[in-house]
Structure formats: structure tokens, C-alpha cells
Amino acid sequence: MEQAILITVALCTHNHADRLRRTLNDFKALRSPTHSWELLVVDNSSTDDTPKLLADAAWHPPGVEVRIVQETKLGLSNARNRAIEEARGKYLLFVDDDETPDPAWLVAYEDAMLHFEPDALGGRIEVLFEQGARPPWLQDELLGFLGQLNHGEEGWLTDSTTPFYGGNFAVRKAIFTQVGLFDADLGRKGRVNTGGEDTEFYRRLVAQGYRVRWVPDAIINHRIIVDKLRRSYFLELHYRQGLAEGSRKRGSKKRLPPFYLFGQLVRSINSALQKRWSQGKDFSLRLEMNAIYFFGYIHGWITK
Secondary structure (H helix, E strand, O other): OOOOEEEEEEEEEOOOHHHHHHHHHHHHHOOOOOOEEEEEEEEOOOOOOHHHHHHOHHHOOOOOEEEEEEOOOOOHHHHHHHHHHHOOOOEEEEEOOOEEEOOOHHHHHHHHHHHHOOOEEEEEEEEEEOOOOOOOOOOHHHHHHHOOEOOOOOEEEOOOOOOOOOOEEEEEHHHHHHHOOOOOOOOOEOOEOOOOHHHHHHHHHHHOOOOEEEEEEEEEEEEEOHHHOOHHHHHHHHHHHHHHHHHHHHOOOOOOOOHHHHHHHHHHHHHHHHHHHHHOHHHOHHHHHHHHHHHHHHHHHHHO
């Protein structure tokens, strides 16, 4: 009797053929779990060499079923929702196209799934700088915005402030029928740098009492490219996050934002300026990100 598939590794990609090639090849180094797994690649409307790359079976991990599907509706959340529809595994394990899994990544997740039977799981993410030196303004407190995540020792995640991140998490497939899918208004859409779909989904899980296991040995290395090592990347990320959240928060309320938001904007700008004047621009970016977030939030509220 054929063994049921425990894990569907879902890799969603859009126009990143150069990064994707490395990720696919790195799958060959994975240690094989004891239970069956499949690799599901969702091509989200790629117009570069991605379709050609995926058509070449030379990258397939040995002994693993590989399936490739097309999702024409642009957006990472749409691609992930398509993966949920297509997956045959008991758990969906999500990974990004610019990551290198540790060889024990799958085995660590399998062990936690079998021993604890959680509803969802999250793993550690390390930042890997591949091109050039780390710039002086990239302080440790900013590494989380490049995907770095470490909640410490293995255990249960029960707090909304300790989420898993989109580049390394798993969910029992049956849970989606109860919690819902990923919010298509959130997440990257082509070149539009918007996130938040992963943490929003995590908060729904925790709010509804689902059991989320933290698996620190399930390690992903997030490869950082030069394009992200720009101050403007971090500022744009927070502006767009504020824009989306302000628009969502307003709902049916009046167009004029609450006055306290303007006070928060002014205070955040003053804090950023004081930090820049006292310690220099290499230490002020985090506060600048706060300021532009509130600007985006107000803008999103007004223009909804």
C-alpha cells in the first residue's frame, strides 16, 4: 500500500529564475525524511526564464515527486492559496525562492510533526549575505526585516508577538478550512514590496487557539541580494505596510484620520531626526522606518 504523503513542500516563485536555480539545486542536499513528501512549485505568472528552468528535470531531488502548477493571479498570497488547493500532503511547508534549507530541515519538521501533531509549525531563519559586505547602517535590530528569526529553544508559540515568518513555516492542510486562506490584499505582488500575510495568518491561528510548534532545528538560510541592502528598501517596506494597514483600519469610518495619528507621526519624525543628529545616519534608520510607517498609515486612511 502506498504511503500517504506527510509533507508538501510548497515553493512559490515569480520572476526570480536566477535565485530559484540555486534554491532548487540546494534541495538535493536535504536529508530524506522517513515519510513520503512532495515538492510543489507554484509559478506565479513568471515572464523570465522561470518556466524554462522548471521544465528541465535535472534539478529534481532524487526519489521525490515534483509537481509544477501555474497561478496567473499575481501575488504571493494568491500563489500560496493555490498551493493549498493543490497540495496532497497532510502538512504544507512553505519556502521562498531565495532560500537554502539546512540539510536537516525536513527531518526536523517531520520529527516535530510526528511527536507533537501540531496544527502549525515555524522554524529558524538565518540571514546569509552573499554579495558584498554588510553595510554599517544595517544594525542587528534590522535583520528581522530581512527575515532573520529565532525564538530560542523548542516549544509552543502562543503569543501574537512571536510569529513565524513566511520563508519557513508549515500548516496542517485541514486547518485552512477553519481558519481561512491567506489574505490576498497582503503579501508581495510582483515588484510591489508589501508583506504581512504570514504574520496576519499566524495571529488568526493563535487567536483561535490552534497549537503552533516552534522548531529551532528546522533552519532556513535566507540569501540576501544587493538590491535589498538599501535604506530605501526598508523605508518602502514600512511605507507600504502602513498604507495597507491604514486602509484596512479605516473601513467605513470617515475619511479624516484620528488626530492622535498625526501626533504619532510628528513624534516619530522628531525621534528619527534627534537620533540622526546625535549618532549619525548609520543608527537612525529604525526610527525613520517608524516615521514613514505612520505617514503611510495616514495616507492609506485618507485615500482608501
